[in-house]
Amino acid sequence: MASKEEIEKFMMADFPQSKCIVEAVGEQSATVRHRIGFDELRPGGTVSGPVLMTVADCALYVAILGEIGIVSLAVTTSLTINFMRKPSSTKDIIGKCTLLKIGKSLIVGEVSLYSEGDAKAVAHVVGTYSIPKSD
Amino acid sequence: MASKEEIEKFMMADFPQSKCIVEAVGEQSATVRHRIGFDELRPGGTVSGPVLMTVADCALYVAILGEIGIVSLAVTTSLTINFMRKPSSTKDIIGKCTLLKIGKSLIVGEVSLYSEGDAKAVAHVVGTYSIPKSD
Amino acid sequence: MASKEEIEKFMMADFPQSKCIVEAVGEQSATVRHRIGFDELRPGGTVSGPVLMTVADCALYVAILGEIGIVSLAVTTSLTINFMRKPSSTKDIIGKCTLLKIGKSLIVGEVSLYSEGDAKAVAHVVGTYSIPKSD
Amino acid sequence: MASKEEIEKFMMADFPQSKCIVEAVGEQSATVRHRIGFDELRPGGTVSGPVLMTVADCALYVAILGEIGIVSLAVTTSLTINFMRKPSSTKDIIGKCTLLKIGKSLIVGEVSLYSEGDAKAVAHVVGTYSIPKSD
Numbered sequence: 098m099a100s101k102e103e104i105e106k107f108m109m110a111d112f113p114q115s116k117c118i119v120e121a122v123g124e125q126s127a128t129v130r131h132r133i134g135f136d137e138l139r140p141g142g143t144v145s146g147p148v149l150m151t152v153a154d155c156a157l158y159v160a161i162l163g164e165i166g167i168v169s170l171a172v173t174t175s176l177t178i179n180f181m182r183k184p185s186s187t188k189d190i191i192g193k194c195t196l197l198k199i200g201k202s203l204i205v206g207e208v209s210l211y212s213e214g215d216a217k218a219v220a221h222v223v224g225t226y227s228i229p230k231s232d
Numbered sequence: 233m234a235s236k237e238e239i240e241k242f243m244m245a246d247f248p249q250s251k252c253i254v255e256a257v258g259e260q261s262a263t264v265r266h267r268i269g270f271d272e273l274r275p276g277g278t279v280s281g282p283v284l285m286t287v288a289d290c291a292l293y294v295a296i297l298g299e300i301g302i303v304s305l306a307v308t309t310s311l312t313i314n315f316m317r318k319p320s321s322t323k324d325i326i327g328k329c330t331l332l333k334i335g336k337s338l339i340v341g342e343v344s345l346y347s348e349g350d351a352k353a354v355a356h357v358v359g360t361y362s363i364p365k366s367d
Numbered sequence: 368m369a370s371k372e373e374i375e376k377f378m379m380a381d382f383p384q385s386k387c388i389v390e391a392v393g394e395q396s397a398t399v400r401h402r403i404g405f406d407e408l409r410p411g412g413t414v415s416g417p418v419l420m421t422v423a424d425c426a427l428y429v430a431i432l433g434e435i436g437i438v439s440l441a442v443t444t445s446l447t448i449n450f451m452r453k454p455s456s457t458k459d460i461i462g463k464c465t466l467l468k469i470g471k472s473l474i475v476g477e478v479s480l481y482s483e484g485d486a487k488a489v490a491h492v493v494g495t496y497s498i499p500k501s502d
Numbered sequence: 503m504a505s506k507e508e509i510e511k512f513m514m515a516d517f518p519q520s521k522c523i524v525e526a527v528g529e530q531s532a533t534v535r536h537r538i539g540f541d542e543l544r545p546g547g548t549v550s551g552p553v554l555m556t557v558a559d560c561a562l563y564v565a566i567l568g569e570i571g572i573v574s575l576a577v578t579t580s581l582t583i584n585f586m587r588k589p590s591s592t593k594d595i596i597g598k599c600t601l602l603k604i605g606k607s608l609i610v611g612e613v614s615l616y617s618e619g620d621a622k623a624v625a626h627v628v629g630t631y632s633i634p635k636s637d
Contacts, residue, residue: 111275140246146289146308151282173281174608175580175630177312177447179475179493181468197491198451202607203579203632205449207477207491221467221477223449223493225580227608309473310445310495312582314610314628316603332626333586337472338444338497340584342612342626356602356612358584358628360445362473381545410516416559416578421552443551447582 099162107167108159117155125196127160130189130213137190144184144212144219153178153208153222156192161204161226164196168228174203176224184219185212202228234297242302243294252290260331262295265324265348272325279319279347279354288313288343288357291327296339296361299331303363309338311359319354320347337363369432377437378429387425395466397430400459400483407460414454414482414489423448423478423492426462431474431496434466438498444473446494454489455482472498504567512572513564522560530601532565535594535618542595549589549617549624558583558613558627561597566609566631569601573633579608581629589624590617607633 099107101122108115120128131137131152139145154173161171184190191211198205204226209218234242236257243250255263266272266287274280289308296306319325326346333340339361344353369377371392378385390398401407401422409415424443431441454460461481468475478492504512506527513520525533536542536557544550559578566576589595596616603610613627 114271114273114280136249138249140304145249146311147282147286150285150311154281169275173315175312175314176281176285177310177493177582179310179467179495180308181470181475197449197488200451205451205491218467221475221493223447223491225449312447312628314602314630316605316610332584332623335586340586340626353602356610356628358582358626360584384541384543384550406519408519410574415519416581417552417556420555420581424551439545443585445582445584446551446555447580449580450578 098164099166103167104159104162107162111169115155117152119159122159122163125160125164125199127156127163127194129156129159129192132189133186138186142186144186144190146180149180149184149190149210149220150176150178152190152192152210153224156194156208157206157224157226160194160196160206164199165228170229171226174225174227176222178220178222180220182217182219185215188212188214204228233299234301238302239294239297242297246304250290252287254294257294257298260295260299260334262291262298262329264291264294264327267324268321273321277321279321279325281315284315284319284325284345284355285311285313287325287327287345288359291329291343292341292359292361295329295331295341299334300363305364306361309360309362311357313355313357315355317352317354320350323347323349339363368434369436373437374429374432377432381439385425387422389429392429392433395430395434395469397426397433397464399426399429399462402459403456408456412456414456414460416450419450419454419460419480419490420446420448422460422462422480423494426464426478427476427494427496430464430466430476434469435498440499441496444495444497446492448490448492450490452487452489455485458482458484474498503569504571508572509564509567512567516574520560522557524564527564527568530565530569530604532561532568532599534561534564534597537594538591543591547591549591549595551585554585554589554595554615554625555581555583557595557597557615558629561599561613562611562629562631565599565601565611569604570633575634576631579630579632581627583625583627585625587622587624590620593617593619609633
């Protein structure tokens with residue numbers, strides 16, 4: 098297992114490009130935040146789909162690190178996203194992940210994505226990570 | 233229908249943040265390119281998953297614009313990506329989209345993503361776009 | 368909206384082949400049950416994948432009928448299933464659906480599938496139904 | 503690798519419930535057929551979604567057996583289906599699978615499903631199988 102502080106330190110060192118902020122982690126779940134600005138928007142004043150996928154992927158990764166410890170080479174093997182509502186162009190995106198299965202080689206989780214403060218999710222993601230074998 | 237030049241002009245005007253380059257469009261398909269640099273990489277020297285999703289989403293969008301004309305408010309409703317091989321950290325990502333169904337309200341397409349010059353796809357995407365009703 | 372009794376009656380009349388039993392419906396959710404016998408099993412003493420998909424599809428359909436009333440021509444447009452644990456060969460499969468988005472033309476829901484009495488889901492489904500326009 | 507005859511024999515012995523007929527297998531692909539009768543239909547005179555999923559799952563499994571030999575405990579880990587056109591109620595369903603990735607532990611393939619004789623697919627599937635470790 099890894100704590101919020103360990104994960105933040107690891108993310109800053111190994112994923113300096115990431116704009117995801119770890120809000121909470123533990124008990125097979127995680128919450129992350131992504132600020133929304135010009136780079137994240139698209140026509141019609143909404144958050145771009147790839148930004149939502151980025152937040153979901155990050156939430157899933159953080160939940161996994163929280164559960165199995167710092168494993169930098171865990172990789173996403175599949176991800177399905179359903180876009181459900183138009184995100185706000187002025188609110189942060191919040192991603193809340195719950196792990197559904199923690200296997201030896203595959204971990205499955207789901208993520209609900211929200212415009213901060215809204216009760217209804219803007220998108221829903223199910224994703225699978227593959228965990229490299231330890232020697 | 234929209235030509236390569238019309239789509240490029242539209243993308244530059246409406247999606248100035250996009251790094252996707254339109255390579256070809258027509259006959260219910262499209263090819264796009266995305267340069268790979270520091271911002272696109274992650275630990276282990278590979279291209280990040282969200283960048284691959286971005287390229288897939290762009291390829292799908294360009295193929296749709298090529299088929300039905302410039303419709304800025306078309307939105308992705310769902311997208312499934314399977315990551316299959318480690319992309320090269322030094323080659324552009326190429327996305328090749330083929331539309332599978334062109335309905336009045338939903339368009340479905342698949343995208344194969346490649347590290348330029350490699351014959352085997354690094355990822356495969358199936359996505360659906362919703363087309364706004366014209367009045 | 369349709370009640371449990373109305374849905375059961377409709378299912379028996381219009382889907383006489385279905386083996387799904389409606390257990391509960393309402394508040395944008397539904398629970399269904401499917402008995403498991405020889406026809407539903409596969410090598411290794413487990414429930415076949417298509418049976419799990421059948422139960423998920425049925426749970427989603429029942430939840431939708433409960434929400435919008437009897438609409439026989441609603442059709443599944445996409446469905447993603449993740450198989451997570453080996454189902455029991457001797458227990459009924461229970462499908463619990465929660466609707467995530469109820470739009471005018473698309474409804475999205477998720478379904479967790481269980482071997483009866485087990486707390487951990489054997490599979491997880493996200494699916495989308497298209498609702499025909501009423502005239 | 504396994505031949506068409508070996509796979510047919512295995513399917514008959516281990517999956518006696520299956521109605522899938524192996525039409526062709528080899529070169530990382532497979533074609534299967536499923537007869538359509540009363541049991542496979544639903545209101546509106548079309549083939550039920552779960553039947554289409556069954557055919558896709560079978561096509562994927564046959565392609566995998568053709569590639570890696572008879573491995574009865576290979577299991578589906580995930581499957582995404584997009585329904586695109588209304589299948590004919592009077593024609594067999596044909597499933598054509600192409601494997602996209604053959605890894606040591608995961609195999610990814612796609613399947614196009616057709617009403618026999620129609621050029622346009624009624625549904626498209628991407629699925630992943632997990633291959634048990636050999637000792």
